[in-house]
Amino acid sequence: MSAANPAIADEQTKQSINLGEVEVTANKISENLKDVPQSISVVSDTELQERDVKNVEELVKTMPNITGVGGMYEGISTRGLNPSIYTSSNPVTVYVGGVAQSNKDAAYIPVTNIDHVEVLRGPSSAIYGKDSIGGIINIVLKEPTNEWSGSVGAEYGSHKYMLGLFEASGALIDDKLFLGLNGSASKEDGWIINDLNGDKANDKKNYNFGLNLKIVPTDRFTVKIYGDLFHRQDDSLDELFIPKSRFGNISKSEAKHINLETPARVKQTSSSGALDLKYEFDKFDATSATTFRRAKKRRALRRGFW
Template identity: 30%
Template structure:
């Protein structure tokens, strides 16, 4: 009898706990994402997806792309030497940082980052971060073999608000952040601004020059202008600039006994300047939505390293590379109870110029310098549809056609190479 009472009590407790859990589940808010280039409930997106809303971003103190990787399974950031150029990896697939081309496309307010240069961006006043895992070529095209990252800035509105942040830490670390937004003309014109100042002493010293070796400094600012002349039209212009000085490469000779000291005859430096602009226009008419994103991004990477780690000028390397990208995307989408579809066109043009110059007392070492110019033009046509067969089953399909033209000019050998590619990327999924 006693055993029956125990079993009965356990069953009743189990039922009560499950009912309570079910009630809590029903009260969860709907999470809206734009992983498939349109607003959808995250539960309806058949993609391996990690999402951070503004509360998760603040709770986890996510301030850069490197911070995202710490809280995202199967996502890693390789940062050799702790400099601004990084190599993102999802599920173990990545491109070497020296190749500059990334396997994980990142879009900040529609501005594409497809290079390892300027990838470790500052994240301030962010509404949502979406990390898509697995090939995303059908919707995102090139440089999305491993995945894609969407980062969306908060939209300023009629509410006037602001925030100031102060952060202090070891090695004389200091970080100052701020953001503010509100309406200039109620219900029509809004503005948002944000910024960050950061500095930190390095942990290495140059004993030969008696100077600090790898101090860090950075400045960041962003302006967000939004105009809503009618209920159906939403226009946003976002402009940002990031200047960072990462000091010297945080490595030493493999045989060094003291990893906090070097004896270089010159001071190393690594300076990266990134500028980004995006103009987004959304127009809604009935059940259709027309969207246009015009984006421009420029990265200038200037760095000098004494790779011989000695007082002899045997291998001094100066890298000076500038990368520019101009892109345009236009898409039309519609959503009904049974069918969701999207069609669009994407075009971009990019140029990378510069290279590495090696200075040395040995003539054979100086000959390793190079100066290249790479130009890339691409055009992509894409479509995507999700048909709901019944309450439990839906089928999703997509198709993309890309044309990519590349040219490489090698000034050292006075040669030019031209290549063109075309590819069809299909997708089929059941949910």
């Protein structure tokens, strides 16, 4: 019987480990993750599916040192920096397809057609502007290729919760014109009943639709066009003013019934787009990025009591 040489075994172990390279673009250029002197986490689309992540709020809840919250105090917090309850400012900026979702409502954006997500912790205002003092969540979308591919998914749960989503992409003209489409829609009846009219008091409805277009007129010139439409309607218990005398000791069975004199509703819509141009010279690349986003949010005040 012979004993293995520890030095040889250790060398064989080192040779068998290949971590590979992870490319990130969070600093506006493509870099190897191990070469970036910053705290960065990268989450792949496979990991998003395994974690059952549906939106940005759920994503950040799976990340260390960063937290997403909903309801009255919606927003994203990190390292002691919190969103303002008086304004729409948020210490973490969310980018989707290169478009900044600058206010705190970005927590509700659905996560669909994602290639990977880059989470940068720490001040990034020098590159991304004043609202990025806490960090960046950069959602990188999948780019269509010559081969057509796609997926369809659906879920059903308690309180008539339903979710449907799809994505499809491919080449309309090989190597020249590419198209990608994706979308999702969900609804939930909720569990709180308004005894004044018998309707549910915390139902939710959401949908979004996205488009990716890639045009390659020449081997050196590339045009990318991205667009997205998002709608959210939320009747949430978090928007209710609970009597101070009951705050902290009200049970779920008691909260299940409420009397609302006026509808309690938050409606949020946003549309965004991006135009990216890239020309590859012999020794350098010239790029241009133009983005657009328009958002609306309306709240219906409510008066209620238990």
